[in-house]
Amino acid sequence: MIPKASAPLLEVEGLSVRFPTRTRVVEAVRNISFSVGREKVGIVGESGSGKTMTGRAVLGLIRPPGIVEARRMTFDGIDLRSLSEKQYRSIRGNRIAMVMQDPKFSLNPVMTVGRQIAEAYQVHTRASPSEAKRRTLEMLEAVRIRDPERVYGAYPHEVSGGMGQRIMIAMMLIPDPDLLIADEPTSALDVTVQMQVLAIVDDLVTSRGMGLMFVSHDLNLVASFCDRVVIMYAGQIVETCRASELHAAQHPYTRGLLASLPRVDQPKERLSTLTREESWKTEPGVDARVS
Amino acid sequence: MSLTGTISGGRRAWLSSRSGILKLGRLLISLAVTLLGLLLITFLIGRVMPIDPVLAVVGERATNEVYEATRKAMGLDDPLIVQFWNYVTEVLTGNFGTSLLTSRPVIQDIARVFPATLELATVATIIGVSIGIPAGVIAAVHQGRWPDHLVRLLGLFGYSMPVFWLGLVGLLVFYGKLDWVAGPGRLDVFFEDVVPQVTGVILIDSLLAGDTEVFANALSHIILPASVLGYYSLAYVSRMTRSFMLEQLAQEYVTTARVKGLSEARVIWRHVLGNVMVPLITVIALSYANLLEGSVLTEIVFAWPGIGFYITNALLAADMNAVLGGTVVVGIVFIGLNLLSDVLYRFVDPRAR
Amino acid sequence: MTDHAVPSSGRHGPLAWLTSDSPTSRLQAKCVQIYLGWLGLARNPLAMLGLGIVVVLILAAIFAPLLAPADPIAQDLTRRLLPPGTPGFLLGSDELGRDIFSRLLYGARVTLYIVALVVITAPVFGLLIGTVAGYAGGWVDVVLMRMTDVFLAFPRLILALAFVAALGPGIENAVLAIALTSWPPYARIARAETLTIRNSDFIAAIRLQGASPLRIVVGHVMPLCISSVIVRVTLDMAGIILTAAGLGFLGLGAQPPLPEWGAMISTGRQFILDQWWVATVPGLAIFTVSLGFNLLGDGLRDALDPRSAR
Numbered sequence: 001m002i003p004k005a006s007a008p009l010l011e012v013e014g015l016s017v018r019f020p021t022r023t024r025v026v027e028a029v030r031n032i033s034f035s036v037g038r039e040k041v042g043i044v045g046e047s048g049s050g051k052t053m054t055g056r057a058v059l060g061l062i063r064p065p066g067i068v069e070a071r072r073m074t075f076d077g078i079d080l081r082s083l084s085e086k087q088y089r090s091i092r093g094n095r096i097a098m099v100m101q102d103p104k105f106s107l108n109p110v111m112t113v114g115r116q117i118a119e120a121y122q123v124h125t126r127a128s129p130s131e132a133k134r135r136t137l138e139m140l141e142a143v144r145i146r147d148p149e150r151v152y153g154a155y156p157h158e159v160s161g162g163m164g165q166r167i168m169i170a171m172m173l174i175p176d177p178d179l180l181i182a183d184e185p186t187s188a189l190d191v192t193v194q195m196q197v198l199a200i201v202d203d204l205v206t207s208r209g210m211g212l213m214f215v216s217h218d219l220n221l222v223a224s225f226c227d228r229v230v231i232m233y234a235g236q237i238v239e240t241c242r243a244s245e246l247h248a249a250q251h252p253y254t255r256g257l258l259a260s261l262p263r264v265d266q267p268k269e270r271l272s273t274l275t276r277e278e279s280w281k282t283e284p285g286v287d288a289r290v291s
Numbered sequence: 292m293s294l295t296g297t298i299s300g301g302r303r304a305w306l307s308s309r310s311g312i313l314k315l316g317r318l319l320i321s322l323a324v325t326l327l328g329l330l331l332i333t334f335l336i337g338r339v340m341p342i343d344p345v346l347a348v349v350g351e352r353a354t355n356e357v358y359e360a361t362r363k364a365m366g367l368d369d370p371l372i373v374q375f376w377n378y379v380t381e382v383l384t385g386n387f388g389t390s391l392l393t394s395r396p397v398i399q400d401i402a403r404v405f406p407a408t409l410e411l412a413t414v415a416t417i418i419g420v421s422i423g424i425p426a427g428v429i430a431a432v433h434q435g436r437w438p439d440h441l442v443r444l445l446g447l448f449g450y451s452m453p454v455f456w457l458g459l460v461g462l463l464v465f466y467g468k469l470d471w472v473a474g475p476g477r478l479d480v481f482f483e484d485v486v487p488q489v490t491g492v493i494l495i496d497s498l499l500a501g502d503t504e505v506f507a508n509a510l511s512h513i514i515l516p517a518s519v520l521g522y523y524s525l526a527y528v529s530r531m532t533r534s535f536m537l538e539q540l541a542q543e544y545v546t547t548a549r550v551k552g553l554s555e556a557r558v559i560w561r562h563v564l565g566n567v568m569v570p571l572i573t574v575i576a577l578s579y580a581n582l583l584e585g586s587v588l589t590e591i592v593f594a595w596p597g598i599g600f601y602i603t604n605a606l607l608a609a610d611m612n613a614v615l616g617g618t619v620v621v622g623i624v625f626i627g628l629n630l631l632s633d634v635l636y637r638f639v640d641p642r643a644r
Numbered sequence: 645m646t647d648h649a650v651p652s653s654g655r656h657g658p659l660a661w662l663t664s665d666s667p668t669s670r671l672q673a674k675c676v677q678i679y680l681g682w683l684g685l686a687r688n689p690l691a692m693l694g695l696g697i698v699v700v701l702i703l704a705a706i707f708a709p710l711l712a713p714a715d716p717i718a719q720d721l722t723r724r725l726l727p728p729g730t731p732g733f734l735l736g737s738d739e740l741g742r743d744i745f746s747r748l749l750y751g752a753r754v755t756l757y758i759v760a761l762v763v764i765t766a767p768v769f770g771l772l773i774g775t776v777a778g779y780a781g782g783w784v785d786v787v788l789m790r791m792t793d794v795f796l797a798f799p800r801l802i803l804a805l806a807f808v809a810a811l812g813p814g815i816e817n818a819v820l821a822i823a824l825t826s827w828p829p830y831a832r833i834a835r836a837e838t839l840t841i842r843n844s845d846f847i848a849a850i851r852l853q854g855a856s857p858l859r860i861v862v863g864h865v866m867p868l869c870i871s872s873v874i875v876r877v878t879l880d881m882a883g884i885i886l887t888a889a890g891l892g893f894l895g896l897g898a899q900p901p902l903p904e905w906g907a908m909i910s911t912g913r914q915f916i917l918d919q920w921w922v923a924t925v926p927g928l929a930i931f932t933v934s935l936g937f938n939l940l941g942d943g944l945r946d947a948l949d950p951r952s953a954r
Contacts, residue, residue: 061549085555093552100550105543110565110641120551155641171551328794333806340810347810451934453886455893456909456927459916463924467917584799588890592913602802603894606809618798618806626797 008035014071034288042222045232097172103164107156114152162193236285347611387616397616406491408597414517419524427532449526458592576632684947691943697936712746747903770827774834878941882934
């Protein structure tokens with residue numbers, strides 16, 4: 001087995017993402033600091049917490065008028081802030097990849113699945129089409145798709161949601177990246193299929209020694225799946241801990257989230273609701289880096 | 292994007308399925324009804340609207356015998372339904388009557404002039420599409436900045452300019468003042484009837500005959516009217532391309548493509564444009580159809596002997612058979628193009644099968 | 645647009661009345677809606693430009709006798725084909741010595757006349773057909789829509805030509821021909837709107853109250869289609885003007901000596917190479933007016949239908 005995270009792959013310090021609009025400036029991410037090693041880190045938050053923007057900022061996908069600032073953003077020693085667009089392109093897909101929520105929308109509808117996956121391989125390796133096809137079929141098998149040849153020639157609308165997400169994973173992992181950002185990868189899937197897809201992600205990430213940044217709104221899911229958990233609220237990190245120590249969380253927001261989950265073994269008369277305090281928005285955030 | 296494999300596969304699947312045949316049947320019936328309606332309108336225009344329909348056909352200078360003979364042939368004493376039925380059967384056999392001006396069967400005249408309009412409309416569409424699509428893409432990619440404003444402005448002008456005026460101004464500037472192109476007409480008189488007529492499209496016929504001089508002359512004659520007409524196609528196509536592009540650029544698969552590390556150019560021209568082409572094929576077919584309308588006035592300005600020129604001259608000479616014959620033919624082509632655009636959509640979009 | 649009587653009992657003044665969140669009468673609610681739509685339109689500079697052009701057109705047509713320096717049909721063969729800028733001939737004179745500027749101004753009347761007649765007839769007819777088809781459904785719908793499709797199967801100008809061939813040249817016949825080819829899009833729009841409204845609760849309620857289908861269609865369904873129709877009309881105006889000019893160019897619209905802009909281009913055509921202004925200037929007028937309507941139409945569409953705002 002791969003040893004636990006030694007040196008962090010991704011180190012972020014003081015990341016902020018702002019969107020100026022006509023009337024005001026929307027601060028999606030406010031001065032957060034965290035790190036991801038070769039481990040599974042879950043980033044949990046509600047909509048508007050800034051969790052998705054964090055992932056996009058790491059990949060350099062935020063375009064003007066959005067503004068991204070960070071005191072430090074390094075990946076494997078490379079300073080991401082100083083990269084030109086061309087240099088960033090050699091990182092995207094190749095070293096850092098991202099799986100998105102709904103394969104119905106995140107796959108190109110007029111291109112066959114096989115072509116899309118092969119393209120992900122060819123853009124970084126300059127392999128021949130036949131070599132790319134071979135690797136694609138291998139990858140489709142690795143995500144446990146039973147009839148890779150048929151799926152290779154299929155269009156995205158011809159496959160089910162679970163299969164589509166597995167195709168997405170295959171496409172993102174085929175260039176063998178070091179870090180995978182998964183942005184709500186199972187939120188659009190049926191519950192039964194969710195577990196299958198997660199198992200595949202777990203398997204691949206662990207066997208390749210990759211780092212995983214798992215973005216979700218589902219605290220339970222993240223807690224059971226990841227090694228570390230980072231809780232975000234209103235653009236800030238309010239808490240961070242090991243997944244196994246989640247029950248001992250300190251911050252009232254986290255405690256509120258935990259308390260509002262129904263539990264079979266602790267039936268209650270009323271489920272508690274989360275009361276949000278304004279002070280959480282103004283308190284300084286927590287540094288979620290692990291050295 | 293391997294269209295050919297999927298198209299033939301899709302077509303086979305489509306035709307062989309039972310529902311496919313039913314759909315085809317329904318389509319044909321719908322087509323027949325529309326055609327019938329078209330003929331009904333031209334019939335009404337020809338028989339019911341004029342005060343004296345016989346006079347409209349034979350002209351004022353016809354002798355009494357011709358008048359009476361035509362009156363009998365038109366069967367004006369029969370009930371309208373019978374007249375209409377006769378009209379429909381005549382049209383279906385290609386009998387549009389005889390032209391007053393040329394004394395030849397209208398169908399012959401139309402067969403002679405139609406290729407000229409096809410040539411003009413095709414070259415115009417090629418110009419419009421080859422400039423319009425990139426213009427629309429650039430406008431969408433640079434939305435809100437000056438390329439976008441420029442493209443939209445040019446498009447807006449295209450919706451506001453009278454085509455015959457633009458043609459005249461074009462003649463004034465490029466023929467009169469700059470002498471860059473040839474004047475009105477398809478060929479210099481010197482070159483007329485030099486190459487044998489195979490398709491009726493001079494550009495093709497001259498190439499088939501290997502006569503580059505005629506080809507060059509034909510090209511210099513067609514370039515201005517085709518550009519004028521093409522401008523309207525450009526306005527329409529660029530506007531629609533821009534609109535489709537903007538719609539697609541907001542889709543998630545674009546983010547996926549960027550995440551894969553593809554260059555922006557590849558994202559735009561391979562992934563996004565591939566999706567845009569699906570509705571765009573329809574737009575191009577419709578644009579071609581619209582050009583048929585614009586060609587009427589363009590042909591007048593440039594003395595281009597196409598079907599628009601033919602219908603207008605027939606109109607001015609009160610040659611009813613020719614006018615209605617031309618109208619029916621144009622209407623049929625128009626319907627055909629609309630149908631084509633529907634069918635093309637279904638072939639090009641992998642989801643619509 | 646904002647011209648209406650303000651109740652003198654208003655404590656806060658006309659502006660507050662127009663922007664009130666809780667209108668007290670249907671009239672006020674309508675006025676508030678119109679005023680807010682106007683504000684949206686006014687924010688768009690291009691739309692305002694379009695509106696300005698249209699207003700200039702209308703004013704030119706109304707005040708032509710006052711603004712025109714010369715009689716538009718008075719010929720003076722000694723002063724033919726004078727270039728623009730010649731004293732007394734701001735935009736030059738045509739081949740019969742008539743002042744082009746004056747003819748343009750009077751030509752505005754002809755243009756407005758044609759446009760107004762078409763706008764009164766075609767959209768109304770189309771609206772009627774569309775709402776009846778949408779509301780009645782069944783074979784009435786099929787037949788009416790089939791008819792609409794057939795008319796749409798012709799390019800507008802070609803069908804107009806065929807109609808004029810049967811009816812003869814003349815301004816009224818041209819209007820009729822254009823109207824007969826312009827109504828189908830309105831029928832389509834009206835039918836689409838009617839189909840969405842048809843099953844609403846308030847229609848069911850009115851039906852329960854015993855309203856006849858005619859009353860429902862005319863009194864309740866049609867008014868709701870009006871705003872889409874208005875937007876479409878403004879966008880169509882340019883096309884109508886261009887088609888009318890095309891017919892005029894072919895000699896089939898307004899007959900001489902009426903100063904119709906398209907006809908002016910036609911007569912000026914033979915002099916295009918040397919006395920270019922005779923044919924070019926009326927074309928510029930047509931272009932400007934069409935552009936104005938297009939800008940206004942685009943602005944109206946963005947203001948009235950926020951879904952299409954880009």
